Structures are given as structure tokens and as C-alpha cells.
Amino acid sequence: MSRSGNAVDAQTILDAAVGMLEEGGIAGFSMRGLADRIGVAVTSIYWHVGGRDALFDSLTDRLRDEMAALPTDGATPIERITALARAQRTMLIDRQHLLAVANARHRARTLFVPVQQHLATELAGLGITGDHAALALRSIEVHVISFALMQFSSLRGDKNDVADASAWTDDWLDRELAEALRSPTDYDAVFEYGLSALLASLC
Amino acid sequence: MSRSGNAVDAQTILDAAVGMLEEGGIAGFSMRGLADRIGVAVTSIYWHVGGRDALFDSLTDRLRDEMAALPTDGATPIERITALARAQRTMLIDRQHLLAVANARHRARTLFVPVQQHLATELAGLGITGDHAALALRSIEVHVISFALMQFSSLRGDKNDVADASAWTDDWLDRELAEALRSPTDYDAVFEYGLSALLASLC
């Protein structure tokens, strides 16, 4: 419908898929809708990129490759690790819907791969190697990715935050705590809190 | 099909839904399939519990209520917090599919509600109150839940662990680290590592 030239290749299809996902999320995505958006029969998508699963896998691979260029500046190893974790988190939140796509394919952790080697180098700079390095690396990995995953998920259902919070009446043990728990979660603060706890345990 | 008596009420339907989810996961669940399993017309489910979303919400509420009875033994506040976090994590892994259901409704964090008050009490015992307590509480919350969510998701796509690991050749900077990263993630160890880092930052 929306296209005039007929240069339909895998890249064009993937680009259109990203656009569609950014507009309506994973719930708003369908093979048929994607075909309409490109102006082609559904079946032609199957020829170029395969089915839904294959398409989602390709999008995941694309996002993973984009993650290779994340900035890693900072004076000390700890600062560089922090910067890397923050930058990746920002990018994942930015690309919420693609993260959801990776997760739908159970491949969210794949997105961490390009960061692993950088992180291993920084850990080595701190004298952390072997099993300990592997543990630290994976802790940071899970913290960054699962956190983004959950934040994304929570933002979509923000009414629940309020509903659940109604359980916190003021006459409960700590008025300031009750107050804080009644307002929506400050994900940035919670992320930083967990990250610095993880990094502190390294030294 | 499978029932003879005709006592079809909301509870029976929810129980059957849990059974169906345990067998085939969220992907294997459908309203029509559930109706067949009970031996009733699909539309009768709509009368008793509402549509798919309402049904999933009810299952989430049920699981949330079950979380109220988690054991909290330990000599010190830190030990009791640790025990609580571990017990909840074990239960979430046990009920993987129901956790996935809650997540599909963007209500995974709801599952933490029954634990919140216990945790707040223990934090108060450590002299932690107000905003700091809120931050600590939510850090533990996100750690427990998002971790279980991700572990569940990863286990379903375990082939990726191997595929991604192929990037780790031995001639890379740290042989022992490469070795460790090539084998599948020990989620228990990573969970404990992150949890103790969080708790250490409390004191």
C-alpha cells in the first residue's frame, strides 16, 4: 500500500517491522499488518525473512549488533563499568519494544554479548579473573537486562502501582516509608542502588 | 469432556487453567482448550470469570495471596530477609508459568506485595526507615522477581546459552573465565551473589 518502488528485501522488511513495533508494541504487531504496511502479500515476507519467529530472531540479532558500539569512558575500571551498564540500560529502555521482542524469543540475554568482553577486560583491570569474574559479569548482566525488562513491563501496567499501593495506609509503622511506597517507583534510583551495591562488593 | 458432574464455578475453572498452564505453559493455553478440558462451552467461561485477561488477573491474585504464607525464620533481621527472599524465589521458580501469566498482564510486581510488610519490619529492626527503606525494599523486590522472570525465560531458550558461548574461544584473555562463561549459568549462585551484595550495602 505505502510503497511504490518494488525493492522489497529483508532489510526493508526488518525496518518496517521495527517501525510497526515502535508504534504498537508487540501486541500491535502481526505478519499480515506488516505486509499491508509494506504493500506486499504476507507470503512474500515468508520468502525473504521466514516466519514470525525467524523475523523476531533477526531483529534480536540486529539489536545485539547495535550494542557493540556502546560508549565506555571513565577514568577508573569501576567508572567504566558503571558507564557501560548505564549506557546499555538507556539503550534498552530506548528500544523497549525490541527488548520485548528478544524476550519473547527467550533471547534477552543475547543482548549482553557485545558488552561481555569489555566488561571482562575491566574486571581483569581490577584483578578479578576466573570464576569470580564470571560471577560478577553475570550479576551485572542480569541486573541490567532483567531490570530493563521489568521496568518496561511495569510502565505498561502503571495502574497496578497505584492499586497495590492502596494497601499502604498511613497508620502503618513508618509514615515516611508508606509515603514513599505509595508514589510510583523511581526506577533510575533503584537501578543505581543495586548497581553500586554490586560494584562495591567487587572491592 | 472430562467432567461428569456439572458443578462448574469460577474456582473449578481457575484450577483447570492452572493445570493447563502447568502442562503447556502460556503458549499452550487457550480459552477454547480450557473449555474443552472442563467439558463446557467456551462462552460459559466468559460468564464465570470473564475473558482471558480477567482470568489471568484472577490467577495472579491467587498466586499473590499464596505468597502471604512464606516462611521467615532466622536469628537476625539480615538472616530473616535472606530467608524470605530465597523462599519467595523458590516459590516463583516453582510456579514459573503463573509468574509468566502475571508478567503477561504486567503485574509481576504485584506478587511482592505480601512480602513487603514483613520486609519493612525487618528493615526497621536494622534501623532503616523512610526513603532509604523504600529504596532497599524495592531493590530486593526487583532482584527477586526480575531474576526469577529472567531465569524462567532463559531456561526455555537454553540453546542460546550454548550458541552465544561459542564466541568465547580459549585464546582469549582469561582461560578460566572463558571456561566458566561457556558453561550454562548457575542462577542460584548469581542470585546469591547479587542478594548478598544488596544486603551488605545495608550495613
Add this chain to the structure above:
DNA sequence: ACCTGAACACCGTTCAAGT
């Protein structure tokens, strides 16, 4: 090599009709 339409086997949901 590329694109198509038709068909298959599914979905969730609504609603008028039954008892």
C-alpha cells in the same frame, strides 16, 4: 528468483437464543 491468492487450522470475544 520472487510474489501471489486460496486454504487450513487456529485464536478471543460478542450476542441472541435457549433452559
Add this chain to the structure above:
DNA sequence: ACCTGAACACCGTTCAAGT
């Protein structure tokens, strides 16, 4: 009050047929 069948508007995927 409870349950039904029919119908609507969707899905993803396959495959033989076209050019």
C-alpha cells in the same frame, strides 16, 4: 442464573500456482 451455538474479526503458516 447459567449455558449454548453461531458468527465476527482476527491470527500464523503452507503450498500450489503464477511471472
